[in-house]
Amino acid sequence: MGNSVYINIPIENLERSKKFFGALGWKSVPEFSDDNAACMAISEHTYIMLLTKDFFPTFTDKAIADTKSSVAALYCIAVDSKEEVDSYVEKALHNGATEGKEFPNRGEPDMYFRSVYDPDGHGWEFIYMPEHSPSHPG
Known part of the structure; x- marks a missing residue:
């Protein structure tokens, strides 16, 4: 089995983001999802973790970038x-x-x-x- 990649991104609205990435054909992984986060499979070994902006700071001490402007x-x-x-x-x-x-x-x-x-x-x-x-x- 090869290495897996998990890309963690902060998001504003969990349901909107799940719908958006689901529309791209990426599959939900319920066992790694809850009210704070959703895991979406891009491919067999590549995943995106959608983390609410309230939950994302539990993974880092750095400020969250404002991706609307930077x-x-x-x-x-x-x-x-x-x-x-x-x-x-x-x-x-x-x-x-x-x-x-x-x-x-x-x-x-x-x-x-x-x-x-x-x-x-x-x-x-x-x-x-x-x-x-x-x-x-x-």
């Missing part, structure tokens, strides 16, 4: 096709996201990027890189 991190998900990139972005936009920065072609003609900001302002990038896609590890 960036704390950008989360990039590699997918298997350009169509899958577009599908994720369109689902996100339909469910309350805003379009992110447009990526210029950086000299990699086969790469395809798009990004969104979720309803809490967290940045999500979706990328297709044929030679490095999840089903074609390079």
Whole structure:
């Protein structure tokens, strides 16, 4: 079994965030969810932990970044096709996201990027890189 990744993000509204990420096709993991947090499976070994802003400080002594006006991190998900990139972005936009920065072609003609900001302002990038896609590890 490989390593698993859990991305912990602070959110304003637990139900809204569960609905938003569920609309992207990410599955709820009830055994790691309660009134303060929800675990969503992105893939077999990658999860997002949605932690309410009241609960998130129990994990850190640092202030929570205001992701509506500044960036704390950008989360990039590699997918298997350009169509899958577009599908994720369109689902996100339909469910309350805003379009992110447009990526210029950086000299990699086969790469395809798009990004969104979720309803809490967290940045999500979706990328297709044929030679490095999840089903074609390079």
